[in-house]
Structures are given as structure tokens and as C-alpha cells.
Amino acid sequence: MNGGKGGNSKTYRQLNRGLMLKLVATGVCTSRAELARRTGLTKMAVTNIVSEMLEQHLIEETSVVQNEEVGRNPIRLKISGQCPKIIGVLVFRSRLEVVMCDFSLNIIRRETRVMKEACVTNSDGLMEQLYEMIDRLRKKERNILGIGVASIGPVDVKKGMILEPLYFWDIKNIPIVELLTERYHLPVFLNHDNQSGALAELLYGYGNEYKDFLFLGLGRGIGCGMVMNGDLYENQSGLPSEVGHTSIDYQGEQCTCGNKGCLELYATTPVVEERLQRETNNNYRFTRFCRESNDPAVEEVFADVMKKLAAALVNYVNILNPGLILLGHDGIYLPGNAIAVLKEEVNSRRFFHNAQEIEIKKTQFGADAQLLGGACQVLQQAFLGKLLF
Numbered sequence: 001m002n003g004g005k006g007g008n009s010k011t012y013r014q015l016n017r018g019l020m021l022k023l024v025a026t027g028v029c030t031s032r033a034e035l036a037r038r039t040g041l042t043k044m045a046v047t048n049i050v051s052e053m054l055e056q057h058l059i060e061e062t063s064v065v066q067n068e069e070v071g072r073n074p075i076r077l078k079i080s081g082q083c084p085k086i087i088g089v090l091v092f093r094s095r096l097e098v099v100m101c102d103f104s105l106n107i108i109r110r111e112t113r114v115m116k117e118a119c120v121t122n123s124d125g126l127m128e129q130l131y132e133m134i135d136r137l138r139k140k141e142r143n144i145l146g147i148g149v150a151s152i153g154p155v156d157v158k159k160g161m162i163l164e165p166l167y168f169w170d171i172k173n174i175p176i177v178e179l180l181t182e183r184y185h186l187p188v189f190l191n192h193d194n195q196s197g198a199l200a201e202l203l204y205g206y207g208n209e210y211k212d213f214l215f216l217g218l219g220r221g222i223g224c225g226m227v228m229n230g231d232l233y234e235n236q237s238g239l240p241s242e243v244g245h246t247s248i249d250y251q252g253e254q255c256t257c258g259n260k261g262c263l264e265l266y267a268t269t270p271v272v273e274e275r276l277q278r279e280t281n282n283n284y285r286f287t288r289f290c291r292e293s294n295d296p297a298v299e300e301v302f303a304d305v306m307k308k309l310a311a312a313l314v315n316y317v318n319i320l321n322p323g324l325i326l327l328g329h330d331g332i333y334l335p336g337n338a339i340a341v342l343k344e345e346v347n348s349r350r351f352f353h354n355a356q357e358i359e360i361k362k363t364q365f366g367a368d369a370q371l372l373g374g375a376c377q378v379l380q381q382a383f384l385g386k387l388l389f
């Protein structure tokens with residue numbers, strides 16, 4: 001990924017255009033002067049590229065009315081309403097979601113299907129639903145740049161396939177990139193749900209201020225998206241980080257993965273919900289326990305689960321030294337006192353506990369983090385100058 005600096009050679013024109021589009025889309029720069037400062041390009045080079053993007057209706061100028069004493073109203077740059085739109089897709093165990101959004105990541109339209117209600121139980125059924133949802137969005141807007149899919153794992157990012165997610169009916173082995181490309185003749189990208197959430201945070205969210213952070217998805221599984229040195233961490237294996245199968249007790253219960261004492265045996269949403277129900281004699285769902293966490297019995301369970309979670313996360317922290325850990329998926333419902341315990345435990349157990357405190361908080365995008373991260377896969381390619389438009 002470009003480290004935020006441009007180049008003045010013509011060879012880099014496409015890259016510079018993408019970088020400037022990114023700076024305007026993400027709200028980092030709103031004027032030519034800011035773009036020149038931020039990119040290190042000459043004012044002339046910035047003016048030329050801005051003029052080109054204005055002509056192409058990718059950006060537009062707006063006049064902001066200010067306090068009269070200030071005098072003139074500055075011209076601000078923003079993404080044009082005529083700029084192409086992006087489609088983001090989320091494949092989750094409980095639901096399918098498709099959004100159309102703009103370059104500033106504003107959601108323009110949304111389609112949602114609950115898996116059970118839509119009776120989706122196999123791969124063909126899932127694709128039929130997705131086609132119908134995407135078709136409905138495209139009827140309203142034809143100027144689409146690409147489609148980005150965020151999916152529960154395991155997925156093979158390189159082959160563009162959803163493999164065999166656990167507890168997912170008979171849905172498996174879907175060459176989703178190939179299928180969507182054939183049908184829509186658009187660039188299509190695929191990544192894991194939590195990697196996608198991390199990407200949304202990197203480009204548009206809290207992660208924008210950090211070079212190294214984790215995006216932790218707490219749900220039926222516990223997964224982790226990773227940003228290292230300002231870029232999404234991926235390696236040759238194409239496999240995601242499995243924080244859920246970090247052992248916190250080497251003599252612990254046998255896990256289905258072959259290891260013992262894995263975090264997922266103690267801290268997934270269903271496990272925590274069942275434990276809370278047992279210890280409080282209430283049949284509430286996880287989210288209600290989160291809302292009513294001032295009950296001492298509930299608070300105690302959450303504190304214990306957070307300590308277990310911290311025991312696993314400290315290993316990641318000691319290896320990677322991230323500045324921030326963001327909580328996504330069901331983590332967005334966690335009560336504040338539970339997150340405080342998690343933060344205290346992680347920071348006091350890490351090796352460098354005199355270093356700057358690691359921030360731990362909920363994702364800025366709530367339940368939409370991974371879905372918007374799907375769209376961000378397309379946006380990232382546009383910002384890198386790799387898509388023609």
C-alpha cells in the first residue's frame with residue numbers, strides 16, 4: 001500500500017489520483033492546499049489532478065458558509081454525487097446483507113435477508129438470494145464500480161471461494177467471485193468478515209490513526225482481522241488469524257480443532273449466553289444480559305470471560321504490539337464494565353506494560369463494520385489506482 005506520499009512522475013498519475021481520491025473520500029483533505037501538503041506533490045500537480053477529477057465528476061466543489069467576520073467562504077472538495085457507487089455484500093450465519101454506498105462510505109440503499117426466514121439452506125439458494133438482492137440495488141443505480149464480499153470463514157481469498165463454514169447448513173464451496181463476475185461483469189473481491197471489518201476501520205474509522213491494530217469479531221466463533229504497518233496483514237497461506245483457537249489452558253477441554261483449552265470453549269456468544277442463563281436462572285439472550293449487566297451475577301460472568309479473552313489476546317499483544325483492539329460482531333453489545341476489565345487485564349498482563357496503553361473499544365461501525373468492509377475492498381483497489389473509471 002502507498003504510505004501516503006505520492007510521486008511527481010507521469011507513471012504515478014493513476015496512483016496519485018487514487019491517493020487524492022482517498023484523501024477526499026475519507027475526509028482527511030478538503031482543499032487543494034491540504035492535498036499538496038499531505039501528498040508531498042507540487043501544487044501544480046495537485047491542481048491538474050483535481051481539475052481532471054472535477055471534469056470526470058468524481059469530486060465537486062462546495063462553498064462553505066462561514067462566520068461573516070472571517071470574510072471569504074472557502075471552497076471545499078468532496079465526492080461528487082455522480083461518482084460511481086460500490087456494492088458491499090455480507091455473508092453471515094444469520095443473515096445476508098447487501099448495500100450500495102458511495103466513496104465516502106455512506107449507505108445509499110440496503111437489502112437484508114434473514115437466513116431462516118428466506119429458507120436459505122444450500123449454496124444455490126444463497127446465490128439466488130444474493131442475485132435478487134444485488135439486482136434490486138442495480139435497478140436504482142447502474143454506475144457501479146465493483147462488488148466486495150465479506151464472508152464468514154473459512155474462505156480461500158486467492159481462489160475467491162467460500163469453503164465450508166461450520167454450522168452453516170449445507171452451504172459450502174461457493175466460487176462466489178467467479179459467479180458474481182460472470183453475472184455482473186464487474187470487478188469482484190472477497191475477504192474474511194473480520195479482515196473486512198479491519199479494512200473499514202483502517203480506511204474510514206478509528207483505525208485510520210493507527211498503523212497496527214486488531215479487529216476482534218466475537219460471535220459463534222472468535223476471529224481476528226489484523227492491520228500491521230498500515231496495511232491489512234495477509235500472507236501466502238490466504239488463511240485468517242484464528243484467535244479463537246489460542247489455548248488458554250494446555251490441559252484444558254478437548255477442542256474440535258485438535259488443540260486443548262481453546263478460547264472458543266469459554267468465550268463464544270453461545271457459550272457465554274448459556275453460562276449466564278445457568279448462573280442467573282434467566283432465559284435471556286446474550287444482548288439482554290449485556291444491557292442488564294448491573295446484576296452482580298451477570299457482571300461476574302462477564303468479568304471472568306473478559307479475563308479469559310485477555311489471556312488469549314495478551315499472546316497476540318506480546319507478538320504484535322498493536323496500539324488498538326477493536327471489538328466487532330457481538331462484541332458491540334458488551335457492557336462498558338466488561339470492556340474496562342478486558343482493557344485492564346490486557347494492559348497489566350502484557351510484557352511492555354510501561355509502554356503506551358493499548359486502547360480497546362467497540363468498532364465505529366457497529367453491526368455494519370464487516371458489511372462496509374466488503375465495500376471497502378473495492379474502494380481500496382480504487383484508491384491504489386488499480387481500477388479503471
Ligand SMILES: [Zn+2]
Pocket residue numbers: 244245246255256257258259260262264
Ligand atoms: Zn480449538
